[in-house]
Amino acid sequence: MALIVQKYGGSSVRDTERIRRVAERVVSARQDGHDVVVVVSAMGDTTDELLELARHLSPVPPSRELDMLLTAGERISNALTAMAIDALGTAAYSLSGDQAGVFTTAAHGRALITEVSPHRVRQALDRGSVVLVAGFQGFNRETEDITTLGRGGSDTTAIALAAALKADVCEIYTDVDGVFTADPRIVPDARRLDRLSYETMEEMAASGAKVLAPRSVEFARRYGVTVHVRPAHGTGPGTVVSGEGRGEGPSGDQPPSAETRSAVTAVAHDLSGAELTVSGVPDGPGTTAALFRVLADAGVDVDTAVQQTVRPPGRCGDLTLVLPELDGAAALAALREHHAELGFGDLRYDASIGKVSLIGTGMRSRAGVIARFCEALSATDVNITAISTAESRISVLCRADRLHDAVRALHAAFRLGTE
Amino acid sequence: MALIVQKYGGSSVRDTERIRRVAERVVSARQDGHDVVVVVSAMGDTTDELLELARHLSPVPPSRELDMLLTAGERISNALTAMAIDALGTAAYSLSGDQAGVFTTAAHGRALITEVSPHRVRQALDRGSVVLVAGFQGFNRETEDITTLGRGGSDTTAIALAAALKADVCEIYTDVDGVFTADPRIVPDARRLDRLSYETMEEMAASGAKVLAPRSVEFARRYGVTVHVRPAHGTGPGTVVSGEGRGEGPSGDQPPSAETRSAVTAVAHDLSGAELTVSGVPDGPGTTAALFRVLADAGVDVDTAVQQTVRPPGRCGDLTLVLPELDGAAALAALREHHAELGFGDLRYDASIGKVSLIGTGMRSRAGVIARFCEALSATDVNITAISTAESRISVLCRADRLHDAVRALHAAFRLGTE
Numbered sequence: 013m014a015l016i017v018q019k020y021g022g023s024s025v026r027d028t029e030r031i032r033r034v035a036e037r038v039v040s041a042r043q044d045g046h047d048v049v050v051v052v053s054a055m056g057d058t059t060d061e062l063l064e065l066a067r068h069l070s071p072v073p074p075s076r077e078l079d080m081l082l083t084a085g086e087r088i089s090n091a092l093t094a095m096a097i098d099a100l101g102t103a104a105y106s107l108s109g110d111q112a113g114v115f116t117t118a119a120h121g122r123a124l125i126t127e128v129s130p131h132r133v134r135q136a137l138d139r140g141s142v143v144l145v146a147g148f149q150g151f152n153r154e155t156e157d158i159t160t161l162g163r164g165g166s167d168t169t170a171i172a173l174a175a176a177l178k179a180d181v182c183e184i185y186t187d188v189d190g191v192f193t194a195d196p197r198i199v200p201d202a203r204r205l206d207r208l209s210y211e212t213m214e215e216m217a218a219s220g221a222k223v224l225a226p227r228s229v230e231f232a233r234r235y236g237v238t239v240h241v242r243p244a245h246g247t248g249p250g251t252v253v254s255g256e257g258r259g260e261g262p263s264g265d266q267p268p269s270a271e272t273r274s275a276v277t278a279v280a281h282d283l284s285g286a287e288l289t290v291s292g293v294p295d296g297p298g299t300t301a302a303l304f305r306v307l308a309d310a311g312v313d314v315d316t317a318v319q320q321t322v323r324p325p326g327r328c329g330d331l332t333l334v335l336p337e338l339d340g341a342a343a344l345a346a347l348r349e350h351h352a353e354l355g356f357g358d359l360r361y362d363a364s365i366g367k368v369s370l371i372g373t374g375m376r377s378r379a380g381v382i383a384r385f386c387e388a389l390s391a392t393d394v395n396i397t398a399i400s401t402a403e404s405r406i407s408v409l410c411r412a413d414r415l416h417d418a419v420r421a422l423h424a425a426f427r428l429g430t431e
Numbered sequence: 432m433a434l435i436v437q438k439y440g441g442s443s444v445r446d447t448e449r450i451r452r453v454a455e456r457v458v459s460a461r462q463d464g465h466d467v468v469v470v471v472s473a474m475g476d477t478t479d480e481l482l483e484l485a486r487h488l489s490p491v492p493p494s495r496e497l498d499m500l501l502t503a504g505e506r507i508s509n510a511l512t513a514m515a516i517d518a519l520g521t522a523a524y525s526l527s528g529d530q531a532g533v534f535t536t537a538a539h540g541r542a543l544i545t546e547v548s549p550h551r552v553r554q555a556l557d558r559g560s561v562v563l564v565a566g567f568q569g570f571n572r573e574t575e576d577i578t579t580l581g582r583g584g585s586d587t588t589a590i591a592l593a594a595a596l597k598a599d600v601c602e603i604y605t606d607v608d609g610v611f612t613a614d615p616r617i618v619p620d621a622r623r624l625d626r627l628s629y630e631t632m633e634e635m636a637a638s639g640a641k642v643l644a645p646r647s648v649e650f651a652r653r654y655g656v657t658v659h660v661r662p663a664h665g666t667g668p669g670t671v672v673s674g675e676g677r678g679e680g681p682s683g684d685q686p687p688s689a690e691t692r693s694a695v696t697a698v699a700h701d702l703s704g705a706e707l708t709v710s711g712v713p714d715g716p717g718t719t720a721a722l723f724r725v726l727a728d729a730g731v732d733v734d735t736a737v738q739q740t741v742r743p744p745g746r747c748g749d750l751t752l753v754l755p756e757l758d759g760a761a762a763l764a765a766l767r768e769h770h771a772e773l774g775f776g777d778l779r780y781d782a783s784i785g786k787v788s789l790i791g792t793g794m795r796s797r798a799g800v801i802a803r804f805c806e807a808l809s810a811t812d813v814n815i816t817a818i819s820t821a822e823s824r825i826s827v828l829c830r831a832d833r834l835h836d837a838v839r840a841l842h843a844a845f846r847l848g849t850e
Contacts, residue, residue: 028487070518081510084503091500099489
């Protein structure tokens with residue numbers, strides 16, 4: 013008798029046949045005696061189709077209206093899934109984000125959950141219903157407006173609900189078998205990870221691993237929600253993400269032995285970024301800060317920034333930023349507008365870059381990891397255009413068309429695969 | 432400087448190109464200095480497509496979930512229309528039914544509006560925005576659930592909002608040029624009516640004229656809302672429905688003169704009904720009442736009932752009912768279930784019937800109208816299977832395949848056309 017929150021992505025509910033399969037899985041958990049709350053994304057490509065309609069009508073659709081538009085997608089999949097569960101003879105009760113008490117900031121398109129008051133969810137569970145909650149959407153109390161949570165918002169809805177309901181587990185159903193040491197479509201011998209710490213999962217998500225959205229993992233960590241990534245089709249064991257970081261590592265019989273082996277968990281890669289190089293940035297603590305302020309005011313999220321540190325003191329250097337390709341136009345416009353006050357040289361923009369990251373713990377302090385990292389890439393002829401290191405991650409930028417080779421080289425060099 | 436509520440049907444917003452044309456019309460009214468509230472139906476066939484998905488998943492989808500599902504359609508068209516207006520440089524603000532304060536009973540799928548508290552609509556108008564309200568949907572305060580108003584619900588939303596806002600006029604845009612003396616696709620010389628009383632319009636709507644839903648006209652009458660039926664494309668004058676019944680009649684130069692001419696306004700027809708004949712109904716006041724109670728409990732709306740009055744006292748007679756074809760299965764099941772207690776003979780069910788109605792005032796009291804009515808049908812070889820009369824209407828049932836001929840014969844006999 014547990015309380016389980018289950019989340020199904022758009023591809024799991026893309027047509028009525030798949031919705032029926034989701035319903036069967038939900039009903040099976042209910043028949044095992046569990047209380048079940050279900051969060052579904054919009055069906056298949058619904059969100060993209062609605063965005064396409066919006067773009068036909070307006071080059072820059074107002075974000076408030078965009079949220080009213082997009083939230084219809086989850087209401088549809090939500091109600092349909094409720095019907096499918098009901099048709100199997102199990103009571104089902106659907107709630108929109110606002111009805112489920114998912115309250116957010118007023119920032120349309122990227123609202124943050126401020127509070128979850130799931131009393132209607134609780135009441136319906138107490139009546140014996142499976143409860144469905146539309147993902148990705150919330151409600152701002154001040155403006156009384158409907159909001160959306162941005163990319164991966166349905167994961168965040170599920171995890172936030174699990175936290176508020178003190179659920180035993182939040183199951184995230186995906187079209188992969190779990191979290192792997194690298195993308196198995198690129199690295200055939202990638203290994204599924206049995207369990208992962210929040211910190212490692214967060215770093216992987218931030219580095220491009222698609223399984224979970226970074227914000228949702230942060231939420232899980234903050235509230236200690238155990239997240240179980242499971243395959244939507246099939247019965248594989250998946251991957252458990254929790255606070256128990258011990259025992260982290262590839263699934264397998266032998267325990268991790270070598271120091272390097274235990275330090276490094278996975279290779280992640282990301283093609284969604286673009287590289288913006290600001291050349292001739294005047295030296296001094298104020299300049300870089302001013303530049304980041306301009307970008308922040310323009311709503312640009314800078315992912316990685318690398319400053320060329322090897323330069324004569326007092327001389328201008330280059331600053332390389334990685335930012336979401338979607339924000340590229342806004343970033344260029346903002347910097348050009350403030351060119352005079354920032355006093356930099358040129359801007360170079362390149363969307364065809366990739367980022368490959370090695371994720372683990374104690375990466376910077378462990379001698380030899382960076383060296384082995386660079387040697388592996390060099391042996392495969394991957395040119396590195398920038399490198400950034402942190403305790404839990406080493407990331408480099410390279411040409412997009414070299415990215416898959418880089419992933420394979422690192423995965424092999426750190427012996428992450430099945431052997 | 433007027434306050435105008437405009438309602439656009441699904442075919443007027445069926446694609447982005449049409450939504451843009453609606454936006455242009457709205458902006459034009461705004462630029463003329465009017466305050467504008469817009470109610471849109473779901474795009475094109477959205478509602479039918481969503482119903483189809485629901486039927487794939489459940490033979491009898493729960494009505495609460497069906498309402499959650501279907502209301503997504505109007506939210507989509509609503510937000511898209513707001514974007515299109517915004518893109519033309521006019522501020523637009525969309526509201527769902529609950530945000531606009533459209534409160535209803537809890538009867539899912541056929542909720543009745545109990546109250547409209549449009550303070551958010553008013554605030555947005557005061558800020559200078561065009562306000563868009565999703566049609567067809569409302570909110571029940573007790574259950575905190577989303578409801579739908581049933582067929583023609585968007586007309587009702589528009590008229591109820593116009594009443595609550597004390598709007599100067601509620602404009603209903605349709606794909607026809609106004610209300611006609613008969614359907615112009617069937618009767619080529621049908622005349623557009625300049626103005627109509629609520630009572631006549633209500634009778635026409637109840638008799639199958641598609642332009643306005645009967646409930647919305649009832650609402651308009653109750654609150655004295657002037658309704659202007661206008662073509663969505665083109666600039667024709669349309670038809671005004673209001674409490675000023677004088678001057679009612681076909682548009683034209685000459686005032687109506689002959690008594691009969693002024694009494695009869697239009698011919699309406701309806702193919703959506705089915706005929707259910709209950710034979711051998713025992714005589715006595717209680718039996719028929721019990722039968723209607725059984726049908727009402729099964730949720731069947733009986734449109735017309737004709738009891739064969741010519742029969743020996745104390746003997747069984749036939750009762751012919753016309754009901755929506757959609758309710759046919761439910762009606763048959765309910766009557767069969769209560770066969771023993773009701774004690775009737777057989778049931779005969781026929782969906783291929785049509786109803787033709789002559790609409791006007793003082794029809795029953797005016798000698799000769801019924802006679803002329805029957806003569807006209809007889810001369811065209813239309814067999815009448817049942818007849819019902821009221822002060823404002825004479826209706827007969829005939830075979831569906833004779834219906835158009837019946838409409839043309841009556842239209843000609845009462846000289847309703849252009850001459």
